[in-house]
Amino acid sequence: MSSLRRFLLVSLLSALMLVNFIAALHGYRASMAEAENLFDQKLKAMALQLSSVPLRTTNNAPAPDDENMVFQLFNADGKLVWHSVHAPDQYIAANEGFSENNFNGYRWRTLSYFNFVNGHRIMIAERVDLRYRLAESVILESIIPVVVVLPVAGLLIWLIIGRGLKSLAILARILRGKAADDLSAVDVGQAPNELMPVIESVNSMLRRLAASFERERRFSADAAHELRTPISAIKIHLHNLRDEYGQDNESLLSLERDVDRLAHLVEQMLLLHRTTPDHYPAKFERISLAALAREVIAERYQDFVSKDQIIELLGNDGEVDGDRFAIGILLQNLLTNASKYTQRGGAIQVKIEAFENRVRLVVVDNGPGISADVKERVFERFYRVGGDRHSSGVSGCGLGLSIAEHIAELHSASISMATGDNGCGLAVTVDFPTTLIALKASGNLALEQFGEKR
Numbered sequence: 536m537s538s539l540r541r542f543l544l545v546s547l548l549s550a551l552m553l554v555n556f557i558a559a560l561h562g563y564r565a566s567m568a569e570a571e572n573l574f575d576q577k578l579k580a581m582a583l584q585l586s587s588v589p590l591r592t593t594n595n596a597p598a599p600d601d602e603n604m605v606f607q608l609f610n611a612d613g614k615l616v617w618h619s620v621h622a623p624d625q626y627i628a629a630n631e632g633f634s635e636n637n638f639n640g641y642r643w644r645t646l647s648y649f650n651f652v653n654g655h656r657i658m659i660a661e662r663v664d665l666r667y668r669l670a671e672s673v674i675l676e677s678i679i680p681v682v683v684v685l686p687v688a689g690l691l692i693w694l695i696i697g698r699g700l701k702s703l704a705i706l707a708r709i710l711r712g713k714a715a716d717d718l719s720a721v722d723v724g725q726a727p728n729e730l731m732p733v734i735e736s737v738n739s740m741l742r743r744l745a746a747s748f749e750r751e752r753r754f755s756a757d758a759a760h761e762l763r764t765p766i767s768a769i770k771i772h773l774h775n776l777r778d779e780y781g782q783d784n785e786s787l788l789s790l791e792r793d794v795d796r797l798a799h800l801v802e803q804m805l806l807l808h809r810t811t812p813d814h815y816p817a818k819f820e821r822i823s824l825a826a827l828a829r830e831v832i833a834e835r836y837q838d839f840v841s842k843d844q845i846i847e848l849l850g851n852d853g854e855v856d857g858d859r860f861a862i863g864i865l866l867q868n869l870l871t872n873a874s875k876y877t878q879r880g881g882a883i884q885v886k887i888e889a890f891e892n893r894v895r896l897v898v899v900d901n902g903p904g905i906s907a908d909v910k911e912r913v914f915e916r917f918y919r920v921g922g923d924r925h926s927s928g929v930s931g932c933g934l935g936l937s938i939a940e941h942i943a944e945l946h947s948a949s950i951s952m953a954t955g956d957n958g959c960g961l962a963v964t965v966d967f968p969t970t971l972i973a974l975k976a977s978g979n980l981a982l983e984q985f986g987e988k989r
């Protein structure tokens with residue numbers, strides 16, 4: 536059923552037509568019976584008049600007729616003494632009273648009437664087909680308006696159904712107009728009783744979703760915040776232990792790497808939660824991607840130097856509307872991934888290309904790259920190619936690209952992966968719209984919201 540209104544219209548019109556047909560059929564049969572009775576009464580009245588007409592016993596001139604009705608008059612001796620022009624010489628009625636007989640090539644309704652006063656017998660007949668034609672024309676005149684009015688009834692039903700479904704349309708419009716993060720209850724106003732269960736079910740679902748999202752938000756934020764304190768305490772203890780056991784103690788070095796990994800995971804979890812497009816309080820401004828890329832490269836330059844990697848920035852300014860901090864995080868994650876998984880002495884390029892309606896940011900490396908079958912999965916949270924035993928031996932938590940995808944979505948941008956230059960390495964491409972048609976909700980990015988990470 537593609538349309539409720541169409542279903543109701545067809546159903547109601549079908550029911551209306553069926554009821555009208557049954558009523559018309561019943562009316563037709565009743566009207567035909569009544570018309571038959573009236574025609575018979577007319578024949579009987581004419582027979583009474585003809586039987587009382589004084590006639591000579593012989594040589595009465597035939598009476599004119601219209602071929603639709605004929606008569607015969609017999610005297611007391613049973614001799615035909617008068618008849619209409621088209622009446623046959625033989626009896627036109629086989630039985631006393633009303634009957635139907637065939638002559639002159641037609642079916643006739645006949646009446647044989649005997650006048651006991653003067654002994655005359657009148658036989659009068661009327662063509663059956665003409666009687667039915669006349670009766671049907673009268674009846675159809677009353678039925679045709681019922682059929683003709685059906686389109687008008689259909690239009691009225693369509694408008695009435697539309698009026699009845701108005702509350703449903705209002706509900707659909709309210710739901711379509713809700714923002715992704717708006718889980719407030721729906722209010723349709725004076726909704727009909729039949730729609731109230733639907734509205735109550737929708738509101739109940741929205742309440743459950745809001746509670747679920749709030750629990751997830753609090754858990755992610757609280758867990759990350761609560762983990763920061765013991766991690767900081769562990770780092771202090773590790774520092775003290777290095778003084779006691781020496782800087783080259785293998786166990787302490789391994790423990791320090793694990794603590795750093797845990798701290799990185801906590802910070803990434805906080806960023807993943809805070810960069811969710813539905814909750815991020817973005818502050819959009821005009822940004823030069825090239826200038827911002829230079830800043831991020833300068834901040835992370837020591838990482839490239841430590842692995843003897845070459846980092847290049849190619850392209851023009853590439854101005855976009857965006858949140859400076861969020862795009863900075865995106866660049867940091869893409870460059871960090873490129874540096875992590877590119878071999879020592881490798882090369883990394885940051886390309887910025889401006890087109891008519893978009894600005895393209897590409898981060899390319901000449902590392903091992905990733906296979907085509909996992910390029911979509913790398914954006915999943917906590918997913919790492921090869922798991923914790925990645926061939927590069929580099930630790931990670933599998934959240935960097937998920938955060939990058941969140942930031943791209945926040946800016947109505949698309950993010951994709953492909954093989955790097957010369958068929959090796961990895962190229963991550965982010966296409967930003969030159970100007971956002973509808974700027975995101977503005978908000979102030981307080982430094983304390985993001986702690987030390989900012």
